[in-house]
Amino acid sequence: MNKSTLHVVWKLVIVSLLVGLALDFFDVSPVDLIHDIPDTVAQVFDAVVRAIQWGGKYVLLGAIIVVPVWLLMNIGNLKGKFRNKNKP
Template identity: 35%
Template sequence: MSDTGLSRFLGGSPAQVVLRLVFLSFVVGIILAALNLDPLDLVHMAVDFVERLWNMGFHALGRLGNYLVIGSIVVLPIWLIMRLLAMGRQR
């Protein structure tokens, strides 16, 4: 019973999940190395981003709102077109 629960939680057998994660880790490692990125640099960038947001205070919330609006101007029409095309294929 615990094996099926564990498999359901992991999304497959533990061995398959471990192999998939090892493969994906290898591929992501190659990509990061090709881009000359260090995972610790990514962590530092994320921490610096949060610190800048904290230091900017409520002004940062307004900027985040602006980013949301700007992004939605691009994302929502693309999503709507994809949904309409998917509906057309189902009929």
């Protein structure tokens, strides 16, 4: 193995040790994690869906203002690009 590979392996060992210590502090065992994988995946999926539902309305609300302003500010640049393409 070259030096960079050993460096990556060493980092993974250190991070794994720290995460293992943190999980042990919260009384989480590897067996618990394996048995809880389906529930954990479902909880993560639900959290992502809720985040999209929460943030989606704010993105749309902001886009109502931001997109027209952006178009107005850049319409001159767009005209210039089209004019330059038509010139021989």
